[in-house]
Amino acid sequence: MKNQSFLFYSRCLLAALAIAGTALEIIKYGIGMLMYYTVQSNLLVSVFAVYMVYAMxxxxxxxxxxxxxxxxxxxxxxxxTCVVYHFMLAPLADDFWRLENLLCHYIVPLYFLLDTLLVDRQRQYKWFDPIWWTALPLFYMVFGLINGFFIKIPIPDAKDSPFAYFFLNVPKYGWPYVLTYAGTIFVAYLLVGFFLFFVKSWRAKRVGANQPTP
Structure with missing residues (x-):
C-alpha cells in the first residue's frame, strides 16, 4: 500500500512537471512551439501521465x-528528445539554462524513463516492438518536411523556420545532408529501443532466478 501511494504521488509529480514544461514553452513563445518535436513529445507524456494518475x-x-x-x-x-537535444542541439544553444528547457529536454524524459525501468513488469515487450516504436519520430520527420516545403507554418525561435530543426532544412543543406542525419537518428533510435528491450528481458531473467523455488 505504501509503495502504491508513493508511486501515485510520483506520477502526479511527473504529470505536473510535464504539463509545466509544455505550458511554459507555449505561454512564453507562442502556440507555434507545438511544431517542435520536443513540445509534441512532452505534450504526449503530459496526457499519458495524467491518464496513469487517473487510472490509478x-x-x-x-x-x-x-x-x-x-x-x-x-x-x-x-x-x-533528450538524446537528440543533448548531443545535437544543446552545443548550439545560447539559452540553455531555462526552466522549460531543462524540464522538456532532461527532467521529464529521464523521469519517465525511470518510471518505465523501475515500475513496469518485465518481459512484456515483443521482439519487433522497437521497430514500431520508430513510427512516432518518422511521422514527425515527414510532418516537419511537409511543413517546411508546403504548409510553412512559422516556428518560434527556429533559425531554419519553417523547418523546426537544422537537420531537416533540405533547401539549405540538401537531401544527402538531411538523409544522413535522419538515418543516424533512426538507427540510434532503433538501437536504444532494442537496448530497452534487452534490459527488460535481462531484468526478467534476473528476477526469476532470484525467486525461491516452490
Missing amino acids: TKGTDLQTSKFLRIKAAVTMSILI
Missing part, C-alpha cells in the same frame, strides 16, 4: 502487456 484512482491495471508496450513507445518518443 480507478484501480485500473496498468501492468497489462498492451498498456506497457504502448508506454514503452511513449518512453522512446520522449527519450529521443
Whole structure:
C-alpha cells in the first residue's frame, strides 16, 4: 500500500512537471512551439501521465502487456528528445539554462524513463516492438518536411523556420545532408529501443532466478 501511494504521488509529480514544461514553452513563445518535436513529445507524456494518475484512482491495471508496450513507445518518443537535444542541439544553444528547457529536454524524459525501468513488469515487450516504436519520430520527420516545403507554418525561435530543426532544412543543406542525419537518428533510435528491450528481458531473467523455488 505504501509503495502504491508513493508511486501515485510520483506520477502526479511527473504529470505536473510535464504539463509545466509544455505550458511554459507555449505561454512564453507562442502556440507555434507545438511544431517542435520536443513540445509534441512532452505534450504526449503530459496526457499519458495524467491518464496513469487517473487510472490509478480507478484501480485500473496498468501492468497489462498492451498498456506497457504502448508506454514503452511513449518512453522512446520522449527519450529521443533528450538524446537528440543533448548531443545535437544543446552545443548550439545560447539559452540553455531555462526552466522549460531543462524540464522538456532532461527532467521529464529521464523521469519517465525511470518510471518505465523501475515500475513496469518485465518481459512484456515483443521482439519487433522497437521497430514500431520508430513510427512516432518518422511521422514527425515527414510532418516537419511537409511543413517546411508546403504548409510553412512559422516556428518560434527556429533559425531554419519553417523547418523546426537544422537537420531537416533540405533547401539549405540538401537531401544527402538531411538523409544522413535522419538515418543516424533512426538507427540510434532503433538501437536504444532494442537496448530497452534487452534490459527488460535481462531484468526478467534476473528476477526469476532470484525467486525461491516452490
